[in-house]
Amino acid sequence: MAISLLNPKAEVARAAQALAVNISAAKGIQEVMKTNLGPKGTMKMLVSGAGDIKITKDGNVLLHEMQIQHPTASLIARASTAQDDMTGDGTTSTVLLIGELLKQADIYIAEGLHPRLLTEGFDKAKGKALEVLEKIRIPIEINKECLLDVCRTSLRTKVHHKLADVLTEVCVEAILAVKPENNKPVDLHMIELMQMQHKTETDTSLVKGLVLDHGSRHPDMPKRLENCYILTCNVSLEYEKSEVNSGFFYKTAEERDKMVLAEREFIDQRVKKVLELKRKVCTGTNKTFVVINQKGIDPISLDQLAKEGIIALRRAKRRNMERLALACGGVAMNSFDDLTESCLGYAGVVYEHVLGENKFTFVENCKNPQSVTILMKGPNKHSLQQIKDAIRDGLRAINNAIEDKAVIPGAGAFEIAANKELLEWKDSVKGKTRLGVIAYAEALLVVPKTLAVNSGFDVQETIVKLQEESRTNPEPIGLDLTSGEAVNPKDAGIFDNYVVKKQIINSCSVIASNLLLVDEIMRAGMVSLKG
Amino acid sequence: MSSKEILTLQFGHYANFIGTHWWNIQELGFDYHSTQPSEIDHEVLFREGLNPKGQITFTPRLLLVDLKGSLKTLPEEGDLYGTNSAPSPSSVNWDENKVEFQEKQCEPKNDFQKDLNNANIEAIVVQNKQYNLEKNVQVWSDYLYSRFHPRTVNIVNEFKHCNEENPFESYTLGTSLWKSDFFNDEFTDKIRNYIEECDQLQGFHVLTDCTNGFSGLSSACLEHVRDEFDRKSVLVLPVIPSYFPDNDFKTPAEQVHSIMSDSARVINMLLSFNSYREHSNLFVPLCVSQDGWRQPGIPKQFYHTEYQYKLPYHSSAILAAALETITLKYRLKNSHFNLPDICADLSAHGRQIAAGSLCFPFSFNEDASFIDCLDQWEGPLYTSITPRVSIGNKRLMQHLVLRGVPESRLKRAGDKAGKQKDMAAYKCNTIREMLEFYLSCSTYATASNVTTMEKGVTVKNPFPDLFDKSIGINGNVTATQRLENTGVESIPVLAGVHSGNEIGEMIESLYDEARKLKIARFHQFAVERDEYEESLNDLLFLRDNYEDTYLV
Known part of the structure; x- marks a missing residue:
């Protein structure tokens, strides 16, 4: 009222x-x-x-x-x-x-x-x-058969049963790979979901390692390396002015470029440290070297790295820093002050896959990967989206079963x-x-x-x-x-x-x-x- | 040296209106036939790509966000990388009898879009035909000429365009939207994908609505950008439409609604300005009307120009011309400026807000020289396009760009100079020198920097014909009237950004308006009183930075 x-x-x-x-x-x-x-x-x-x-x-x-x-x-x-x-x-x-x-x-x-x-x-x-x-x-006992059943039941309500069977296998394998041994909860973020728009839905597969959605940005870098050390880092290898000057300051563009070169010294030092480490651990062996950086790497640094036969990737996903450490071992470095061999991870093979304007880098054959990637494939965006929704639910279903133990x-x-x-x-x-x-x-x-x-x-x-x-x-x-x-x-x-x-x-x-x-x-x- | 790339982010419907004009102007300005290399480095804002058919694409390096239902005929993915087959139930991998097919009625395309997609109609025809877009344009995609990369368009599914039931009207709705999976995951990945491609990123342009929920979304995004790409420069351009339909009320209930909406907009501006201050390098609020807040106020007048301020299609065109011009400062091939420099120049001493200005069009008689034009000019050269700021002539830091006045029109040669010779400015040998000289004479304790470019702003279709009949095809004032069916092709424009103590007054006026509001009455914000007071105080601190104890 x-x-x-x-x-x-x-x-x-x-x-x-x-x-x-x-x-x-x-x-x-x-x-x-x-x-x-x-x-x-x-x-x-x-x-x-x-x-x-x-x-x-x-x-x-x-x-x-x-x-x-x-x-x-x-x-x-x-x-x-x-x-x-x-x-x-x-x-x-x-x-x-x-x-x-x-x-x-x-x-x-x-x-x-x-x-x-x-x-x-x-x-x-x-x-x-x-x-x-x-x-x-x-x-239930946490074993593969049991998890397959749970996951299949959930997925068959969401996608065609043929596809559901493929995805079930992929999801269960993925969870089992990242599951910690001592009954600790599974971190689903450690399973990367990567979309690739080609082939068909049933080509979706599990990669025991990481797939990154970018590649090297230098024409001379190798496209494939085997037996690789992986350096994961969050250190800028890109020249940025330490102090911002007023635009009034320079008379011409050339003058400006000269200044830039003079101030680059600092970045060169960092690149040198990487190169030194690479030479130390790789010279005389058949090992190779890969740098994956969360920050930028500018063309000059890329050039220096390429000359040494290093694959260098810039602007990696923040979450991939953690995943890389779990997949390959090693530590994500925040500075190059004390670089040693123990900071490095290992992958059996690193290679690039080009799809139109998109590049993908596969980091595979890791020793004991605790982070894996589900590589989703589909002919168009809506089918990829459908798979993604299904996989998310499938992973959750498995994870629920593990947590419930029933x-x-x-x-x-x-x-x-x-x-x-x-x-x-x-x-x-x-x-x-x-x-x-x-x-x-x-x-x-x-x-x-x-x-x-x-x-x-x-x-x-x-x-x-x-x-x-x-x-x-x-x-x-x-x-x-x-x-x-x-x-x-x-x-x-x-x-x-x-x-x-x-x-x-x-x-x-x-x-x-x-x-x-x-x-x-x-x-x-x-x-x-x-x- | 390769280009210094900029990534543009557009948030909100009005921002997208401006953005659409901006990209249109740029693409229509591409010269495919000239032997002269372009003065503009297009790769700063555009990127080259490769579609699945192996064709090279050249698309804006852009991410835009809008609400569901705002695209009309534009498919989210665009058609450049098209795998779009006609949708049919049989393509679904499922028991055919068990597929339910729900197709919304196909939106009819307007004549302009139809002609653009019709391969049989030549571009030149489209550029000269009359489309009456004033009547046909409802959303920005109606007059979109550019084609986008599939990554570019991002649609917010949670809120619907023009929905009264569940409006996207508050800052806090925007900030919480940022926390959703889509933005946290996919959108940030898209930013990263663009940045990863760049060799020498100079920074970001953030063109955003600041009167609705997008104020919050852009603020949250800005925080992310600051976090992830800490040293890159960010220029934020908050925009305010020159007209809100709810301001035309008829009943008392509508009046109440209008007053509440005006207040909510003020709160959005207060909260977002504070976060732009914190996370951007420089921000320039833009509006073609006088006041901006509570209500946009009287629309500004420009020479030889008539526009309908109620049409976003018109007002956004003017702002787009300004942005296209002022950003040339760091987009010209021979420019030694870049975005960080401009930001540093204008934001010294924590003065992070700057004002924009525009002279649109910068037209003078076709037989006159630049020197005569300046000599006879009355009043200020430009009009402020930042609300509540009238740009003065004392203690300013300013950057200006003049385009469309060729060097050949600077002055007459010695033997024909006549009276021109007596003017002090006759000794200047370039447009730039002369304009800088003019500015130094007409201002006090001011640092001005001028950049010039020969080519004007392209204003062919779908840019609206805002000009009166005395403006000729090339943008000069002519004695003979322009014919009914001919449009202006390009116009000279002068635009600038300025930093001076007048901006302090603008901040104060926003502060005064925002202080009067009781935040508790605006439940859609979910902001505590203390938080609100703090925002008010922060704004006051910013205002203090504009106190005139500071000397250039």
Whole structure:
């Protein structure tokens, strides 16, 4: 009431009307996202007015593309984005589940049940669902097979299964390479993602070393070196005036250039130190020398280095300094004052690959690389972007499994099991809150239902079949998307992340409850709520 | 010696309007037929590349940022490196029955863009045809003549162009946008890729909106640049449009909205000016209107020129001509200046803000000499294009560039000189010498440096025809009126940057405006009161640097 006194133009939607706004928004966004779920969901190809293409199936990417205006829908979209930030997967499920919870609640509210009682039921059901989740989780040994399964399950929902299999192999290999031995957390930044626009998506591969997106800038530098010492540094080899002079100072350009040469001395000293070290460690052996610098190297310095047969790269990525040290060994140097052999890293081969105007430098055959590169290939920008999104999610899925040390059987198995347990347990819940539990149990089924729809099976038939099977079989039961029959996900190698499911259960229950409890929506801005 | 490269960064829609004109002017000025080598070193701002078809490309060394939906017909990647096949669902690697194809309606191109892309129409025709771009231009890509490298265009997906629901209106939205993956990762990589190519980078141009969220985005980017490329010079050019549509209100509610928007713009300027002060070497705020803040105010007048200040297409053209001219200082082949020098000259004693000036066009009678022109000139030579600054004539440090006045028009030869001989300036033998002499006579305790160039600013299509009929094709004032259908091809322009105590007054006026605002009322900023006060104080310190105890 107060707001209408203060601002008579404010629009207010109250009680049942407010709830209707929320529920219809949640249903709306659910409807849009529904077709994406699972490996048989639809791929979406979005083309902008100017012809820019985007291909995706990822819930989070789509939500960002949609430019949601409705406040309720954007709240749900934010929950989904948060899900992506936390776990990298389960974004579509989040939207579906929130929508379904509200849909189920709507039935009871229409019959006169107070939303507060429903939300209490939701809360209890959530606790129980988490218990079921604990029960159903499968502790795993961190080995390749297990991680392959988790990663494959996630990736097959995002890209074509042939590509998914290639990427799965690449992602798991990458993680295993950078994983520290003593159970320390994996730093995903130590996996460089590099894009190369040529060939096809399935040519994506893992490089056990680093790929840099630049090459040498001197025509006389070697294009390929073997048995290389790597000097990683963050030292400017570029002449810059120590003091900025006024432009009034010089009469002619020549005079200026003369000054420059005189002041170069300082930089030459630095280059000399590198050359001395190179001669010391390489002379008389078959070893070669590579300099990778985060700062600039000017043409004169490049020339001096080239004369010694050194490959020198300038303006390396800041993060690559750390990666190089992990991939090749050695230390990233911040000054050349005490250069010794122990500062240097080693790589079996360093070579340049030229692609049009772009150069790539491969640093490979490292001794014990703890930083690797996933080299993504694709014929155009949108396919590369799609791979990149997929790989990010794949890596996150593997990393989640490693951190959880457990997985959850996929293919809707958890939802079927939780539904069964909740329905059995509901009798112990007193009063009308029981209805909330029932609604919750029913809502969970949205995941297997949607999977069935997307794969072209009859929903009721499938769900009944699965529920039947799960009553008789103590093993987790999921849906085989090719046959429409019940299957044990463990046998089929379909595993989801524990943390993903946990996050979904937590956030969806909370957000659905919040939306249910809203009994007044007001808008004091200028744009109308309607439409 | 090879070129000293500059990387240009453009943030925001109005900045891109100016930028588009600027690149257009440069590319239209390329002379492919002349035997004379160009006076301008184009490689300072452009780069040579190679597209996948093996063709050589020459594109601006540029990164620009704009909001989603601001490109209209321009594809993000451009078409130079095109792999653009027609999109079809069958190209998707997925079960064909399971592909959903959503195509937005193809935006229709305007006649100018159609003709540009039509290989059958010669360039010369396009340059002379009337397109009525005043009516057709909605976004800057409508009159874009240059072609860009695929790296150049960057679109912010989080905010939509001209969206009232979720406007990109505050500094803090910009700074937090910088923290997103896209900017932190991809955008910084693109900067690095450009820099890695350069042998002798002299610095950066940052052309940015300073009245909306881009003020924050450019500030955060600037901080990154400072961090990563510590010794390179950065010239920031914050721009203020000469007209905001919300200032034309009809209802009281719209009026409130307009007042709030004006205030938000002042806060954006305050916060961004402080960070430009901290991280740039020099910055020159630009606006074709008098006041700049709270509201842009009355549009400035230029000789023989009529423009519609409400059209960004017009006002940005004027600023682009100024930038194109003043930056020649360090873009000419025979120039011994570079960007760090200019910045050092003008920002001594912590005076990091300088004022821009322009005489547009610098036209005089076609049969007159430069010496007569200066002799008969009334009032100041140039108009300030920095809001709230009127450039005085005492204790200045100034750099000027005059282009488009050939040396042959300096003065008449001895036997025909007549009255000219009696003028003191007759002893000067170059345009530069004479203009410097003129400036030294008309100012007090001022250091002026002049650079000149023969060729004027190219103002062919799609540059708007802003000139009155007495300006001829070559930019001179003629006795006979220019014909209806002929456009001006090039014009002489004088532009400059100046540092003097007048700028202190401008800072003070911004300080006064910003001080009146209660930051807590502007929730979109999420700035604490203490922080705001600190910003105000910092600005006051900057103002103190312009106190006139300092002598040249």
